[in-house]
Amino acid sequence: MKALQVTAYLPGPSALQVSTQPDPVPTADQYLISIRATACNFFDLLQIRGKYQHQPPLPWIAGSEFSGVVISAPKSTVRPLFPVGTRVFGAAQGGFATKVCAKEESLRPVPEGWSFKDAAGLFVTAPTSYAALVTRAKVQRGEWVLVHAGAGGVGLAAIQIAKGLGAKVVASASTEEKLEVCRRFGADAVVDYSRDGWVKEVNTLTGGQGVDVVYDPVGLVAKSLSCCNWNARVLVVGFAGGRIEEVKLNRVLLKNVSVVGIHWGLYATREPETVTTTWEGIFELVRKGQFKGTVFDGETFKGLKEVGRALQWLEGRRTWGKVVVEVDDEDEEKKARL
Numbered sequence: 001m002k003a004l005q006v007t008a009y010l011p012g013p014s015a016l017q018v019s020t021q022p023d024p025v026p027t028a029d030q031y032l033i034s035i036r037a038t039a040c041n042f043f044d045l046l047q048i049r050g051k052y053q054h055q056p057p058l059p060w061i062a063g064s065e066f067s068g069v070v071i072s073a074p075k076s077t078v079r080p081l082f083p084v085g086t087r088v089f090g091a092a093q094g095g096f097a098t099k100v101c102a103k104e105e106s107l108r109p110v111p112e113g114w115s116f117k118d119a120a121g122l123f124v125t126a127p128t129s130y131a132a133l134v135t136r137a138k139v140q141r142g143e144w145v146l147v148h149a150g151a152g153g154v155g156l157a158a159i160q161i162a163k164g165l166g167a168k169v170v171a172s173a174s175t176e177e178k179l180e181v182c183r184r185f186g187a188d189a190v191v192d193y194s195r196d197g198w199v200k201e202v203n204t205l206t207g208g209q210g211v212d213v214v215y216d217p218v219g220l221v222a223k224s225l226s227c228c229n230w231n232a233r234v235l236v237v238g239f240a241g242g243r244i245e246e247v248k249l250n251r252v253l254l255k256n257v258s259v260v261g262i263h264w265g266l267y268a269t270r271e272p273e274t275v276t277t278t279w280e281g282i283f284e285l286v287r288k289g290q291f292k293g294t295v296f297d298g299e300t301f302k303g304l305k306e307v308g309r310a311l312q313w314l315e316g317r318r319t320w321g322k323v324v325v326e327v328d329d330e331d332e333e334k335k336a337r338l
Contacts, residue, residue: 002304002329003097007059009050013311016048016062016096018304018329023099028076030101033088034330037120038095039065040310040323041153042240056093063096063307065089067110067120068327074104082107089119096307098330105268108279111286118293121153121322124264125294127278128237129157132215132262133165134281135274137233141166143212146202146227148193148220149240151178151320156185156294158215161282164290170202170211172220181320185294193220202227210255219243221259225251233258294321301325 003021010016026032041064046052048062067089073080081104082088090107094100110119133139145162149155150171162169163186171182172193179190189205191198203210203226210229214221219241221234228234234257239245252259267274285291296319301310307325314323 001098003061003094004063004304004307005059005061006048010048013045013048013308013315016308016311021061021097024094024097024101026072026074026101029074030103031070031074031080031082031088031107032072033066033068033090033100033102033107034071035066035068035095035098035100035327036116037067038063038097038304038307038325038327039121039124040307040314040325041065041124042314044096045311045315061094061097063094064091065120065123066091066095066100066327067116068100071099077104080104082109087116087119089116089122091123096304098304098327105272105275111283114286114293117295117324117326120324121293121295125153125157125322126161126282126291127275128262128264129154129161129215130278130282131264131267131274132235132237133158133161133213135278136260136262137213137215137235139165139167139213143167144206144210144229145169145213145215146211146224147171147182147187147215148218148224149173150182150185150187150190152217152240153294153322154217154237155215156181156321157291159185159187160291161285162213162215164285164288167213170205172198178320185292193218199223199227219245221245222247222251225255225257228255228257231256231258233260236261295324296321302328304329 001023004016070082070086087110088107092102145167147158151173169187170189171187172191173179174194182190191201210227212229214224214234217237219239310323
């Protein structure tokens with residue numbers, strides 16, 4: 001197979017090289033997937049540099065999120081959930097390749113009518129945002145939700161999920177292009193959080209009451225407390241801004257605010273039942289047409305050789321939504337031999 005193997009930590013994504021590797025051999029409880037599209041994430045940038053919290057032993061194949069077709073099903077399963085030929089998406093170490101092995105719990109069926117490209121970026125962002133808004137914040141119809149970094153992968157998922165729940169959404173972003181993307185995906189109003197005065201804008205938009213829920217993957221909790229309603233819930237999703245905040249807790253007390261963390265990755269071991277209900281909720285929104293793919297369409301990335309460039313675009317914050325690379329390397333190789 002073709003793959004981006006890391007044999008030593010790299011200075012950056014431009015150093016990634018496509019190589020030929022042996023096909024992965026699935027264990028008795030794994031599926032073998034032919035990858036058709038693979039998604040890029042910020043943690044991929046950290047991992048290839050040796051700076052991520054989860055570092056596999058060298059050498060290893062980079063990447064995680066993917067979509068593709070089942071080539072073989074687990075030998076230990078009499079009736080596999082995903083028979084050979086099933087279109088699936090999921091996550092497993094080694095997503096920057098033409099084949100990957102994955103366990104059943106790490107896979108989901110590609111929604112009807114969705115392309116491989118759209119499905120490749122669904123596995124991480126959608127459940128993170130759904131669990132945050134539904135399980136942790138318990139968003140109610142008619143509430144105001146402020147989604148920071150609304151044009152990012154989790155942000156666009158959060159906008160759609162909040163709207164699907166019947167909430168009103170104010171989305172924040174740092175450029176006019178990204179604010180327009182937020183509007184495209186359903187935001188009722190937008191604010192530029194890179195400019196002074198956005199807090200006042202949010203308060204004005206909500207009739208002076210402030211928002212009921214803040215979805216924050218950036219690190220804007222302290223400022224957001226100034227535009228929170230009574231009994232608001234502030235979701236701590238991440239720190240894409242690069243700094244972990246220190247918040248004066250008297251401000252939390254004054255408005256009866258709840259500050260709530262969300263660590264989606266641990267639900268599989270801590271609360272597996274919540275994983276099931278979360279995906280049921282996401283697929284219901286998809287069936288209703290209330291959730292669509294969030295793939296960045298400002299540039300095309302095709303073939304594993306383009307992964308490095310795609311990651312550079314992601315690192316340079318030149319993208320929105322999910323950055324996805326179409327994987328056709330093996331098909332092209334077969335054509336060349338004919």
